[in-house]
Amino acid sequence: MAELGCPQEYRAVVHWRGGARPFTSPAVSSLVEVGWNRTLNDTAEATVRIAKGQAGEECCGLLGMVEPYAHELTLYRDTELVWQGPVTRTVESRAGFTVEARDMTEWLARTVNITALRYVSTNPAAPQRRGPVQQIAQTIIRLNMETGAFASAPDWASMLAYIVRQDDPVATSFEKDGSDDASAWIVPILQILDDELVPRGLEYTTVGRSLVLGRPQTTGDPAQARLTLDHIAGDVQIIRDGPSGATLVWVTNQSDQEISNTQFGVSGVVSQVYGRLDTLVRTQAEGLTAYDLWQLARASYNGRYPVPTSLSIPQGSSLAATAPVSMRQLVPGVRLDVTATGMCSSVTQPYRLSDVDVEWTDTAGEEVGISLIPIGEPYTGAPP
Secondary structure, three states, X not given: OOOOOOOOOEEEEEEEOOOOOEEEOOOHHHEEEEEEEEEOOOOOEEEEEXXXXXXXXXXXXXXXXXXXXXXXXXXXXXXXXEEEEEEEXXXXXXXXXXXXXXXXXXXXXXXXXXXXXXXXXXXXXXXXXXXXXXXXXXXXXHHHHHOOOOOOOOXXXXXXXXXXXXXXXXXXXXXXXXXXXXXXXXXXXXXXXXXXXXXXXXXXXXXXXEEEEEOOOOOOOOOOEEEEHHHEEOOOEEEEOHHHOOOEEEEEOOOOOOOOOOOEEEEEOOEXXXXXXXXXXXXXXXXXXXXXXXXXXXXXXXXXXXXXXXXXXXXXOEEOOXXXXXXXXXXXXXXXXXXXXXXXXXXXXXXXXXXXXXXXXXXXXXXXXXXXXXXXXXXXXXXX
């Protein structure tokens, strides 16, 4: 059985961009503090603090030459690579040196899209075609990083070989290409993912160098682990959040000022328990079809029915070393089942992991905090 365990040490290595060629590695004894996280649909961060006195003169000189975006930070938990991404900032004081970095999605935030976003073709040979939203996301990344006059070299960030996909079975149509059906939307790639593809059912996160393009887990997906409150050191919070629940999710492109020539999409069912409990989502996107609006409503329905019961491990609490889950399995988005007994709200429920927050110091050791969001019943109704 897998177990979280306690690491004997953390190591930090600064690589050249691409993550393959080492630049410098401070001695383990010089690491004072390490912090890193994994998160769902956002950019994760990492920080290491180094005691200059223990690092030595040669290492100190190399640290002084660390260049944001020319170098990357890599973290090892014992021998396991747990985090990697571009250095974004360094801070030196008289006694210490701090390196700050962001995960691999930072390259998507610093790369502007120059491709036409027209994914409506049903031709299976077309490079830009309708399909799983995860496939569309990968294609947008590939076309921007592999081709174009502004690429310093094909795949200069060394990302394409490390993309992992878990496709949604529902095909997505997506276009944002202006009235001429050919214009490029000039925004960072990460904004396209956040504003247009996440609402259509994309989930993304990073593990080490890998960019995971996934879908929301459902009750039909296997659990990575089954936890009890005995596997959590410290307090927990069980939150039953009514305002986040819904039996019907409506999405419309109607505004308060213009209500004619607009459409709506709806997903869900009227419940015997809750009755009719509506949530309305407005979108400002242009050119949406009834199918597009249904897709948005379908994605927004996930996790709203039944009324969600979330579980949070507040600051100061952490997973116990005996928790039956490895660090490799703690990937935001995966399913974890939790049985909470001895509480007023005793629950046995499937959850999705949303965040992993790790802190390590040379004096207190490691603390691993997690946040879990409920898995609701997926909407299985037919599209319009």
